[in-house]
Amino acid sequence: xxxxxxxxxxxxxxxxxxxxxxxxxxxxxxxxxxxxxxxxxxxxxxxxxxxxxxxxxxxxxxxxxxxxxxxxxxxxxxxxxxxxxxxxxxxxxxxxxxxxxxxxxxxxxxxxxxxxxxxxxxxxxxxxxxxxxxxxxxxxxxxxxxxxxxxxxxxxxxxxxxxxxxxxxxxxxxxxxxxxxxxxxxxxxxxxxxxxxxxxxxxxxxxxxxxxxxxxxxxxxxxxxxxxxxxxxxxxxxxxxxxxxxxxxxx
Amino acid sequence: xxxxxxxxxxxxxxxxxxxxxxxxxxxxxxxxxxxxxxxxxxxxxxxxxxxxxxxxxxxxxxxxxxxxxxxxxxxxxxxxxxxxxxxxxxxxxxxxxxxxxxxxxxxxxxxxxxxxxxxxxxxxxxxxxxxxxxxxxxxxxxxxxxxxxxxxxxxxxxxxxxxxxxxxxxxxxxxxxxxxxxxxxxxxxxxxxxxxxxxxxxxxxxxxxxxxxxxxxxxxxxxxxxxxxxxxxxxxxxxxxxxxxxxxxxxxxxxxxxxxxxxxxxxxxxxxxxxxxxxxxx
Numbered sequence: 001x002x003x004x005x006x007x008x009x010x011x012x013x014x015x016x017x018x019x020x021x022x023x024x025x026x027x028x029x030x031x032x033x034x035x036x037x038x039x040x041x042x043x044x045x046x047x048x049x050x051x052x053x054x055x056x057x058x059x060x061x062x063x064x065x066x067x068x069x070x071x072x073x074x075x076x077x078x079x080x081x082x083x084x085x086x087x088x089x090x091x092x093x094x095x096x097x098x099x100x101x102x103x104x105x106x107x108x109x110x111x112x113x114x115x116x117x118x119x120x121x122x123x124x125x126x127x128x129x130x131x132x133x134x135x136x137x138x139x140x141x142x143x144x145x146x147x148x149x150x151x152x153x154x155x156x157x158x159x160x161x162x163x164x165x166x167x168x169x170x171x172x173x174x175x176x177x178x179x180x181x182x183x184x185x186x187x188x189x190x191x192x193x194x195x196x197x198x199x200x201x202x203x204x205x206x207x208x209x210x211x212x213x214x215x216x217x218x219x220x221x222x223x224x225x226x227x228x229x230x231x232x233x234x235x236x237x238x239x240x241x242x243x244x245x246x247x248x249x250x251x
Numbered sequence: 252x253x254x255x256x257x258x259x260x261x262x263x264x265x266x267x268x269x270x271x272x273x274x275x276x277x278x279x280x281x282x283x284x285x286x287x288x289x290x291x292x293x294x295x296x297x298x299x300x301x302x303x304x305x306x307x308x309x310x311x312x313x314x315x316x317x318x319x320x321x322x323x324x325x326x327x328x329x330x331x332x333x334x335x336x337x338x339x340x341x342x343x344x345x346x347x348x349x350x351x352x353x354x355x356x357x358x359x360x361x362x363x364x365x366x367x368x369x370x371x372x373x374x375x376x377x378x379x380x381x382x383x384x385x386x387x388x389x390x391x392x393x394x395x396x397x398x399x400x401x402x403x404x405x406x407x408x409x410x411x412x413x414x415x416x417x418x419x420x421x422x423x424x425x426x427x428x429x430x431x432x433x434x435x436x437x438x439x440x441x442x443x444x445x446x447x448x449x450x451x452x453x454x455x456x457x458x459x460x461x462x463x464x465x466x467x468x469x470x471x472x473x474x475x476x477x478x479x480x481x482x483x484x485x486x487x488x489x490x491x492x493x494x495x496x497x498x499x500x501x502x503x504x505x506x507x508x509x510x511x512x513x514x515x516x517x518x519x520x521x522x523x524x525x526x527x528x529x530x531x532x533x
Contacts, residue, residue, distance in 0.1 A: 003323040009354070016350045020340055082338035088304060091327035091354045251304040 003093060010096045017100055024073065029113075032066045033120055041124055045132050053128065055121045055140040060150045062117070067109045067154050071161035072172040074101040075246065079169050084251045094247045101165075102239060106158050110151055114142045156231060159238030166245030195222065254280045254401065254432050255301060260310035262300060270296055270456045274310070280400075281429045282463075285447025286436040287515050292453045294436040295335070298403050301434070302332045315400060328355055331394035335406040339378040339386055347378060348393070357398035366392035366422055370415070383410045391419070395426040402426075404435045408442040416442050440511035450511065452518045460518040462529055470528050471517070472501040473509040486524045487517040500528060 040058040077087040121140035128137045141147065164176030217223055260274040270293045278284055288294045299305040300312060303319030303326065312319055317326035340347070344367070352358040367374065370388040378386065387410055394402055408416050423433065423446060437443055450467070452460035471486065476495045479488055484499040498509065498517045509517075518525050 001325050003321075003325055006324070009324060012350075012353050019342075019346075019350060080338065082334070082336055085304060085332070085334055086338065086340075088322065089302065089327060089330070089332055090351075091324040093324055094322065248306075250306055251299060 004095050005093065005099070006096070009092060010100060013090075013092050013096055014100050014104070017104065021073075025070070028066060028070060029116065032062050033116065036062055036120065037124060041128065042131070045128060045135055049132075050135055052136045052138060054138045055117070055124075056144065056146050059114075059117050059140065059147060063110070063113055063150055064154055064157070066113060067105065067158055068161045068176075069173060070109055071105040071158050072165050072176060074105050074162055075165040076172075078166075078246075078249055081251055084249065088249060088251055094243065098239075098243045098246050102162060102242075105162060106155055109158075110154060114147070114151075118142050152231075156235050159235045159242065162242045163238045163245065166242040166249075191222070195220075254278050254315060256311070256313045257301075258311045260300070260312065261308045262296065262305070262310075263308065269308075271307075272456065274456065274458065276451075276458055276461070278432065278434070280432050282449060283423070283427060283433040283435060283447050285440075285443050285450045285511070286434055286453060287438075287440060287450060287511070288436075288453035289519070290438075293456045294453055295405055297453065298332065298405055298434065298436055301401075302330055302403060303327075304332075324354075328357075328397075329400040330403065331397050331399040331401070332403045333387070333390050333394055333405065333407060335409055337386070337390060339390070341377070341379050343375055343377050344372065344389060345374045347389075348374075351393070352396075355397040355399065359396050359398055362398070362426070363392055363396035366395055366426075369418055369422055384412060384415060387411065388415065388418075391422065395422065398431075400431060402431065402433045404433065406437055406439070407435060408437065408439050420446050440515060444511055447511075450514065452515060454519055454522070459522050460525060460529070466529070467509065467514065468501070468506060469504075470501055471498055471509060471514075472503075472505050472507045473498050473513060474507070486528070487513075487521045489513070489516060 036058050040062075041053075041055075045053055078084045118140055125137040125139065128135065160180065161173070161176055164172050164179065168175040255276065255278040257274060257276040260271045260276075261269055262271040262274075263269040274297075276297075286294050286297070296305060300307055301314055301319060303314075303322045306320050315326065315329055317323060319326065342350070348360075348363065352360070352363075367389065370385075370392060372381075372385060372389055372392070376385075378389065381389065387407070391404070391407065408419055411419060420442070423435075427433065435443060435447055449461060449463040451458060474497050476497055477493070479490070479495045479497070482499065484502060485497055486500065487498040488495050490496075496513055498513060501507075
C-alpha cells in the first residue's frame with residue numbers, strides 16, 4: 001500500500017469532503033450570486049445608468065473573495081479538538097488531505113465559479129435588457145484577458161488563505177487578512193527605508209505623466225525580484241507550508 | 252507478539268512539569284488491557300500519543316511496527332479510537348457507513364449490522380438526532396466492525412445506561428480475538444470487572460502496575476476481617492461497613508478474587524510494596 005498517495009483513497013476522501021461541505025458551498029454560491037445579481041448588477045445599473053455594463057469587474061471581485069472565503073474554510077475540521085480527532089484519525093495521508101483541499105479550493109473553485117458565473121451572466125443579461133433597455137449588457141467572456149489574469153492571480157494568492165486555514169483555528173479569514181496587512185506593512189517599511197536614499201536622491205517626478213521615480217522603480221532589480229517571487233514562488237511556498245501545518249496538527 | 256513498545260517517553264503540556272518522563276510500556280497482542288488511573292493521571296494523553304494525535308518530545312513509540320506520529324494510512328486503518336467526547340458529522344448512519352467504511356479494508360458489514368441490532372439502532376437515523384449514549388453505541392459498533400487490530404476506548408461506558416453497559420461488555424467480548432488488542436481506559440471499574448485483563452495503572456504520569464489477573468491472584472490475596480491486625484504480609488487494608496478488606500501477600504497460594512477497585516486502591520496507596528512484590532515479573 002502506498003502510504004503517501006493512493007488514487008482510490010484520494011478519490012474516496014474527495015467524495016467525502018464534497019458530501020460533507022455541499023451545504024456550505026451551496027450557501028456561499030447562493031450568497032455570492034445573490035449579491036452579484038441584486039447589488040453588483042441591478043442596483044449598480046439602477047444607480048449609475050451606464051451606457052454599457054460589463055460583468056468582468058464583478059467576476060474578478062467575486063472569484064477572489066469567494067475563493068478566499070472557501071480556502072479559509074478548507075481545514076475547518078481542525079478548528080475544534082473533537083472534530084480534529086475524527087479528521088486526523090481517518091486513514092488518509094496528510095499529502096492526500098492537502099492535495100484534496102488544494103484541488104477543491106483552487107482549480108475546483110476556479111472551474112465551478114467560472115462556469116456558474118458564465119451561466120449567471122447569460123441569465124442576467126436578458127433580465128437586465130428587459131428592466132434597463134437604455135443599457136447594453138456585454139456578454140461575459142471567461143477566456144478574456146482580464147478573466148485569465150484574474151485566474152492566475154487567484155492561484156498565486158489562494159495559497160495564503162490555505163496556509164491560514166492550516167495554521168489558524170477559528171476566524172481564519174480575518175486572522176489571515178490581519179496577518180497579510182502586518183506582513184505587507186513590515187515588508188513595505190523595510191523596502192522603503194532600505195531603498196529611499198537611492199530613489200529619492202536620484203529620481204524625481206517632472207509631471208504627473210512622467211514620473212521618473214515610478215519608472216525607475218519599475219526597472220529596478222528589487223521590483224523584478226518581487227514580481228518573480230509573487231508569480232512563481234509565493235504559491236508553491238504557501239502550499240508547502242500549508243502541508244507542513246497540516247502534518248504538524250495535534251489533537 | 253509486541254503490539255506497543257514505548258520507551259523513555261517524555262511529554263509535557265507547554266512549559267509545565269513533564270506529564271510523562273522516561274515512561275516505558277510494552278503491550279502484547281490478544282488482550283483487553285484496562286488502563287486505570289485517577290483524574291489527570293495522563294490516561295487520555297497516553298492514548299492520544301499511542302494513536303498519533305499527540306507528539307512526544309522525545310522517546311520511542313512503536314505501535315504495530317509504525318511510528319504513530321507519521322499517521323500513515325496503513326497505521327490508521329488498524330487503529331480505532333473512541334474518545335470520551337466526540338463530534339459526528341451531520342449525516343445518517345447509512346451515509347456514514349457508505350462514506351467512511353471504505354477507508355477500512357477489513358470493515359465487515361455483517362458485523363456492523365449485528366452490533367447495531369444488538370444496540371437497537373436504526374440505520375436511517377440521523378447521527379445528530381441520536382442521544383449521546385446512542386452515538387457512542389454507533390461509534391463503538393462502527394469501530395468494532397472495522398476489524399482494526401488495535402481498538403482504543405476512552406471511558407466507553409460513560410453515558411451508557413445500565414442495560415447498555417452489559418450490551419457493551421457482550422459486544423466487546425464478541426469482537427475480541429487473538430489478533431486484536433483493546434485498550435480500555437476507565438474510571439468506571441465496576442463496568443469492566445471480568446472484561447479487562449491485564450490491568451495497567453497509571454499514576455502521576457508513571458506506570459505503577461501492569462499485570463495480568465493470573466499474576467495478581469498468584470501474588471496477592473484478599474481477605475475480609477472484622478478487625479484490623481497489622482502483619483508483615485499485609486500490603487493494604489481498607490475499612491467499610493464494619494469489616495476490613497485486607498490485601499496481603501499470597502504466601503499460602505490461596506485463590507481469592509480481588510475486585511478492581513481494591514486492586515486500584517492497593518496499587519495507588521502502597522506503590523512501593525506493589526513494586527517490590529511484582530518487580531520480578533518486569
